[in-house]
Amino acid sequence: MPTxxxxxxITVLPILVTLGISLFYVDLTMPGMTRFAGLENYxxxxxxxxxxxxxxxxxxxxxxxxxxxxxxxxxxAMVLKEKLPGTGWMRMAFxxxxxxxxxxxxxxxxxxxxxxxxxxxxxxxxxxVDLSLDLLSMPGSALTLxxxxxxxxxxxxxxxxxxxxxxxxxxxxxxxxxxxxxxxxQAHWHIxxxxxxxxxxxxxxxxxxxxxxxxxxxxxxxxxGPAGATEPINYYAYVNGFEYLRVxxxxxxxxxxxxxxxxxxxxxLINIARRESREEAx
Amino acid sequence: MLRTxxxxxxxxxxxxFILFLLAPIVWLLSTSFKGQLDIFADPPRLIATxxxxxxxxxLGDRDxxxxxxxxxxxxxxxVILSMILALPAAYGLSRLRSKTKVGLLSWVLLVxxxxxxxxxxxxxxxxxxxxxxxxxxGLILINTVFTAPLxxxxxxxxxxxxxxxxxxxxxxxGATRWQTFTRVALPMAAxxxxxxxxxxxxxxxxxxxxxxxxTRFESKTAAVAILNYMGYEGTEWGKIAAAGILILLPVxxxxxxxxxxxxxxxxxxxxx
Numbered sequence: 001m002p003t004x005x006x007x008x009x010i011t012v013l014p015i016l017v018t019l020g021i022s023l024f025y026v027d028l029t030m031p032g033m034t035r036f037a038g039l040e041n042y043x044x045x046x047x048x049x050x051x052x053x054x055x056x057x058x059x060x061x062x063x064x065x066x067x068x069x070x071x072x073x074x075x076x077a078m079v080l081k082e083k084l085p086g087t088g089w090m091r092m093a094f095x096x097x098x099x100x101x102x103x104x105x106x107x108x109x110x111x112x113x114x115x116x117x118x119x120x121x122x123x124x125x126x127x128x129v130d131l132s133l134d135l136l137s138m139p140g141s142a143l144t145l146x147x148x149x150x151x152x153x154x155x156x157x158x159x160x161x162x163x164x165x166x167x168x169x170x171x172x173x174x175x176x177x178x179x180x181x182x183x184x185x186q187a188h189w190h191i192x193x194x195x196x197x198x199x200x201x202x203x204x205x206x207x208x209x210x211x212x213x214x215x216x217x218x219x220x221x222x223x224x225g226p227a228g229a230t231e232p233i234n235y236y237a238y239v240n241g242f243e244y245l246r247v248x249x250x251x252x253x254x255x256x257x258x259x260x261x262x263x264x265x266x267x268x269l270i271n272i273a274r275r276e277s278r279e280e281a282x
Numbered sequence: 283m284l285r286t287x288x289x290x291x292x293x294x295x296x297x298x299f300i301l302f303l304l305a306p307i308v309w310l311l312s313t314s315f316k317g318q319l320d321i322f323a324d325p326p327r328l329i330a331t332x333x334x335x336x337x338x339x340x341l342g343d344r345d346x347x348x349x350x351x352x353x354x355x356x357x358x359x360x361v362i363l364s365m366i367l368a369l370p371a372a373y374g375l376s377r378l379r380s381k382t383k384v385g386l387l388s389w390v391l392l393v394x395x396x397x398x399x400x401x402x403x404x405x406x407x408x409x410x411x412x413x414x415x416x417x418x419x420g421l422i423l424i425n426t427v428f429t430a431p432l433x434x435x436x437x438x439x440x441x442x443x444x445x446x447x448x449x450x451x452x453x454x455x456g457a458t459r460w461q462t463f464t465r466v467a468l469p470m471a472a473x474x475x476x477x478x479x480x481x482x483x484x485x486x487x488x489x490x491x492x493x494x495x496x497t498r499f500e501s502k503t504a505a506v507a508i509l510n511y512m513g514y515e516g517t518e519w520g521k522i523a524a525a526g527i528l529i530l531l532p533v534x535x536x537x538x539x540x541x542x543x544x545x546x547x548x549x550x551x552x553x554x
Contacts, residue, residue: 004371007430011393014427017404076299079292082284087296093303099537100307101505102532107526109521111313112306119309122326142512156303160545184288195323209395216490220509234399242495247403253401265395273387 010129022252041252043104051236051253056155058232058257060143062211072151073158076165078188079165081161091163094156101212102153106220109149110136139229142222146230147223150214158203165199166192198275203267209261233257321519333547343432352418353487353529356503357385359422360486361479364429369475371430372437373463385483386434387406393431398491401427406495418501424492436481439465440474479544484533504529 025037045051080087097105112119115132124131135141169192177187193200212234218224224231224239224265231239233253284292309507314337320330333371340346361505375386407416407423444467452462468475493503507523511518537544 004375004434007367007371007434008389011389011427011431014398014401015405018400021403021407059468068418072299074293079295082292083290084416085283087293090296090300093300093542095541095544096307096534097535098398098544099301099488099533100485101490101533103488103490103505103508104526104530107508107522108310109307111523112309114519116324117313117322117326117519119305119326122309122328123305125325141525152303152306155432156543162543184292191294195347206394212397215398216494216505219490219494234397237399238402238491241403247407254397254403258396258400258473261397262395269395271389273363273384273391 006062006194009227015255017260018251018255022255024248026248037248041249041257043256044249045252045256050231053228054231054236055232055271057143057228057230058212061146061214061230061232062208063149065147065154066204066211068151068155069158069207070200073203074162074193074200076155076159077162078184078192080163091160094160096156097153098157100153101220102216105149105153106217108247109145109152109217110221110273113145136222137224142226146214146218146221149217150211153214153217154207158207161203162196162199165196169195182240202269202272205265205272209265307519310523311438314527316520316523318520334519337528340521340524340528343521345473346408346504348501350504350528351449353504356418356421356425356493356501357483357486360429361482362480363422363426365475365479366451367426367430367438368393368433368478369468370463371458372434373441373467375434376438376441386438390431390435393428398428402491402495404493409496415496416498416500420496421492421503422502423488424496425489428489433478433482434484436478437471437474440471440478444470444472444508473543477540480536480540481544484536487533 022041023037023039025035025041080091100108111117111240114134115134121132133141135145173191174187178190182190212232215234215238218230218232220234222230234257237250237253237257240246240253248268264275308328312330315332315334316330317333317335320327323330357477401424405427409420409424414423448470449462449466452466457465487503488505489503490505493506497503497506506526508522508529509527511522
């Protein structure tokens with residue numbers, strides 16, 4: 001129990017310390033110049049156009065990949081559940097993107113799209129289309145590439161979660177619908193999916209919370225560029241803290257983000273915690 | 283059970299996705315066996331003359347191998363520390379009843395939900411003061427902050443699976459609480475402990491943000507050091523590919539080893 005309380009302390013205290021830092025002026029290059037700033041760092045936030053841009057990028061990098069992950073993941077789970085001959089090994093392949101270090105995933109995709117040397121150029125050569133484009137130099141294509149990588153990393157795992165949810169369902173209703181003439185897709189749409197709705201919602205909340213864990217991918221792939229097109233809020237906080245050495249402002253940015261995310265997600269989280277502990281009690 | 287048209291649709295979906303999934307990895311693998319000239323051959327080829335030069339150079343690169351060793355030490359250290367903290371905590375909590383569990387779960391969720399950057403800033407300043415910057419000890423500590431709650435959460439469900447009757451029998455035979463824990467509960471929860479340990483290892487092996495900000499040279503891990511091959515004189519793709527394969531191989535093997543538990547456990551709070 002004492003070790004447990006200590007653990008709670010070292011995990012919760014830093015969040016409060018970050019809040020504290022955001023209320024001060026801190027200059028790492030001049031120790032002793034720290035003074036209280038009140039909410040001034042927060043006022044600065046809303047006049048900072050680069051911050052406002054990073055908010056837009058954040059929204060795009062959270063909601064587009066998560067939506068794609070859930071939709072594609074569900075479809076794949078439905079397909080894998082059929083256990084068609086020759087698809088068994090795919091479940092194992094699906095584990096790969098989930099365990100590859102994110103920094104390496106970023107490099108994998110960076111290599112794949114190198115004009116001339118990448119797999120994309122090779123595929124283009126095979127089908128006779130010139131695909132040797134510098135995708136990272138244009139804002140739109142760079143953002144698309146980050147989204148594609150994020151889908152690549154997250155979807156297989158979502159599919160496996162959905163698959164285990166689908167497999168825990170009874171077959172009767174599904175079979176009955178099939179006998180009544182429902183197509184494969186209709187049977188899933190009307191029978192299986194409503195059943196696993198809580199799981200879908202839970203997975204979605206976690207994917208949303210963890211969507212910005214693609215920091216290493218962005219760091220490796222685009223460095224936030226071009227012109228901030230792929231710079232989400234946690235990346236901007238990193239740039240402030242570790243390139244401009246403005247620790248206080250970085251703390252302000254990330255604490256603001258934390259509060260917003262908790263505001264959006266905590267009702268769902270509380271719900272999940274309640275349901276989870278009810279199940280434990282049974 | 284499926285009609286032919288539906289079957290075809292399923293196969294098309296499955297193979298289209300698997301192509302998307304594996305193509306970049308296959309390309310990484312193929313590049314790792316290519317010589318410098320073949321990498322930029324025009325037109326590009328999937329299979330060129332196979333050479334082990336890239337692997338030879340990476341394995342002979344003292345800086346990179348130093349960071350590879352760091353990865354092993356930091357990940358193992360994180361596993362050991364997390365388990366020392368999490369095992370007794372999880373056991374104790376599993377024997378408590380449900381009210382504490384809501385609080386516990388909220389805490390695990392909170393740590394998972396907090397962005398990594400929110401931890402980096404205070405720990406960065408604290409490590410500067412304490413002289414833990416660029417040390418393996420420091421990296422192990424901050425990794426553990428994240429892995430211990432996850433480990434506790436996974437382990438609790440495995441300890442819950444140890445029937446209370448067996449423990450009571452041990453008590454009746456005169457065993458102390460500690461003996462019951464080490465002789466009865468631990469062996470029975472062994473599969474869960476193994477998969478929690480492997481998961482902690484994978485997390486720590488893959489960790490990037492802390493390794494990037496809390497290290498300079500001495501304790502840099504492989505996942506960060508691989509970026510050194512993206513130098514000013516151009517990116518050495520052959521070496522990156524070989525190093526990338528070396529970095530992802532251990533965790534891929536681990537994940538496949540615990541694949542039965544992997545989805546269930548790494549999802550943390552996510553279950554139906």
